[in-house]
Amino acid sequence: MDPTDKPSDDAAPSGAPPSRPGDEAPAGTPGTGEGLCRRCGGSGKTEDGQACPECKGTGKVTVGIGGA
Ligand SMILES: [Zn+2]
Secondary structure, eight states: GGGGGGSSSOOOOOOOOOTTTOOSSSOOTTTEEEEEEEETSSBBBBBTTSSSTTTSSSSSSEEEEOOO
16 A cells, blocks of 8 residues: 555666566576567567567567476
């Protein structure tokens, strides 16, 4: 119930890339790494030539590695 408990959107941590919809985990999470976006196959674009919404056009997303 404390409004100050909410993180501010203004103060993005420096060096931390913005999260992408296709990310399975936040960047830097142990046990995860960057992998090719499954939607665009790493091209960063959809078949329409639009920036891929999953990876924001980067062609990469953070995915879980190891395990499974
Ligand atoms: Zn993509």
